Amino acid sequence: MTGTAVYYSFTGSTEVIAKSFSEKSGFKLFKLEDREKRKFAPAFASILGLGTALKEPLPDIKNVDFLVLLTPIYAWHPSAQMNTFIKKAGIGGKKLFLVGVGAGETNEKAMARFSSKVKKLGGQVVGTKTFKGVQLGKNYKEVEAELLKSGEELAKTTDSLT
Numbered sequence: 001m002t003g004t005a006v007y008y009s010f011t012g013s014t015e016v017i018a019k020s021f022s023e024k025s026g027f028k029l030f031k032l033e034d035r036e037k038r039k040f041a042p043a044f045a046s047i048l049g050l051g052t053a054l055k056e057p058l059p060d061i062k063n064v065d066f067l068v069l070l071t072p073i074y075a076w077h078p079s080a081q082m083n084t085f086i087k088k089a090g091i092g093g094k095k096l097f098l099v100g101v102g103a104g105e106t107n108e109k110a111m112a113r114f115s116s117k118v119k120k121l122g123g124q125v126v127g128t129k130t131f132k133g134v135q136l137g138k139n140y141k142e143v144e145a146e147l148l149k150s151g152e153e154l155a156k157t158t159d160s161l162t
C-alpha cells in the first residue's frame with residue numbers, strides 16, 4: 001500500500017526516519033513547518049493538546065487514502081504541529097498509521113492520545129509504532145544509523161499492511 005507521509009521534526013531525528021521511510025516505501029513526503037522560527041520545541045501547547053501556527057499551504061491530502069504521520073513526542077503528547085495538521089487537513093475517512101519519535105523506549109500514553117485525537121476527527125487508525133529519536137541536548141547525527149534503520153523498519157511494517 002503506498003500513500004503519503006507527513007512529519008514534523010524540530011531537532012532532526014524524526015526527519016531522518018521520515019526520509020528513510022519515504023525512500024524505502026515510495027511514499028510521498030511532506031514536512032510541516034512552523035510559521036515563525038522557534039527557539040524551543042512547543043511542549044506547553046502540546047501538553048494542552050493545542051495547535052500552533054504552521055506555514056501554509058498544508059499538504060493536500062484530498063486524494064490520499066493512506067497516510068503515515070510522524071511526530072516527535074513532547075511530555076507524553078504528540079506535537080502541537082501535528083495537532084494542527086490533523087485538525088486542518090481533513091483526515092476523516094482516511095486510513096492512518098501513526099508514528100511517535102521520542103527519547104524514551106516506549107510512548108504508550110502519547111500514542112493513545114494521538115490515536116484518540118485522530119479517531120475523533122474520523123480517521124481510521126490502522127497501526128501505531130514508536131521509535132527512539134535523539135536524546136535531549138544531543139545531536140541526531142550521533143544516532144543517525146539507528147534512525148535510518150527505523151525508517152526501513154517502518155517501510156516493512158506499512159508494506160505488510162497491503
Ligand SMILES: Cc1cc2nc3c(=O)[nH]c(=O)nc-3n(C[C@H](O)[C@H](O)[C@H](O)COP(=O)(O)O)c2cc1C
Binds near residue numbers: 010
Ligand atoms: C520539551 C521536550 C519534551 C519531551 N518529552 C518527551 C517525552 O515525553 N517522551 C519522550 O520519549 N521523549 C520526549 N522528548 C524527546 C523528543 O521527543 C526526542 O528528542 C525526539 O527525537 C525529537 O524529535 P526531532 O529530533 O524530530 O525533533 C522531549 C523533548 C523535549 C524538547
